[in-house]
Amino acid sequence: MSPEKTTTVTVCPVSDLGPGERLIIEHEGEPIAVFNCDGELFAIEDRCSHDDGPLAEGEWSPADCTVECPRHGSLFDLRTGKPRTLPAFQPVRTFPVGITDDKITLEV
Numbered sequence: 718m719s720p721e722k723t724t725t726v727t728v729c730p731v732s733d734l735g736p737g738e739r740l741i742i743e744h745e746g747e748p749i750a751v752f753n754c755d756g757e758l759f760a761i762e763d764r765c766s767h768d769d770g771p772l773a774e775g776e777w778s779p780a781d782c783t784v785e786c787p788r789h790g791s792l793f794d795l796r797t798g799k800p801r802t803l804p805a806f807q808p809v810r811t812f813p814v815g816i817t818d819d820k821i822t823l824e825v
């Protein structure tokens with residue numbers, strides 16, 4: 718099996734995504750959400766693993782680092798992409814986040 722190649726995507730200046738803020742971007746037609754959980758940055762695919770709900774549009778907690786799917790209410794851990802509550806039981810993809818030259822970047 719060959720290792721999957723990743724692409725580095727620049728999201729925005731670090732100063733544009735402060736603690737408690739989230740941002741949804743699109744990469745090759747796929748929505749990806751970036752969250753600033755009280756200073757730590759995490760990125761997940763913005764598509765619920767249960768029924769394709771717009772996950773990142775749900776209520777989220779910067780302190781707990783979780784987001785609640787607005788469609789059926791599964792609570793996802795933004796650090797791991799894993800659901801903590803049903804009905805979703807499969808994780809969503811996560812993406813490594815970095816900072817280069819004061820800009821937030823993703824490996825997708």
Ligand code: FES
Pocket residue numbers: 765766767768769770786787788789790791803804805
């Ligand atoms: S689509 Fe997200 S919990 Fe059903």
